[in-house]
Amino acid sequence: METITPQESQALRALTALSQAVRLRAFRELVVAGPVGLTPGAIAERLDVAPSSLSFHLKELVHADLVSAEPQGRHLIYRAHFHRMNALLGYLTEHCCGGRTSERAGAAVCCEPQEAP
Template sequence: MDEPDAITALAALAQSTRLRAFRALVQAGPEGLTPTGLAEQLEASATTLSFHLKELHRAGLISQERDGRHLIYRADFARMNSLLGYLTEHCCEGQPCELTSPGTCTTC
């Protein structure tokens, strides 16, 4: 991942509904969610959710697949991990770093 891609992905996540939608899709795993299921879970209107899903899709953070009459949205785990890798690429001044618990680095 390069800097412009990271900025696009982070900008897409820098909005409450989009962040909540992305987290819900991450939690749903490979099965993904339909827009209806996601709207119910987030208590968001279909119109609002459609706009936010479009932004997440444009940023490459989610995929969309048609399954008969339904759309299925899934988190793009490879893209998510690429973003995390970009953000932590130079962690701990290049030394191996293993987090033992959230926010705790064994070499920092």
């Protein structure tokens, strides 16, 4: 039986969390909000999702370590963990194209496939 590395385990948790539409949309809203973050009420309003349903999804994102929840007065502020997002993208593209990457719009992306001779 193959042993799963810690890096693979983290990638699997993140990808599993993001494989549901509401969680993916919530994560994207938090990425757009940047370090300021958003309250659950603001996210629910933007996504047109019931707050009770959103709470479940936000807990899944926290469990996957993609977002954090910080008390601020009487509210919780959710923020995307950009370092985790970047680590996931790096893990997914680390060995693409024989290890070569190209720079587009400031982010490493896989090289374009080359035609066979």
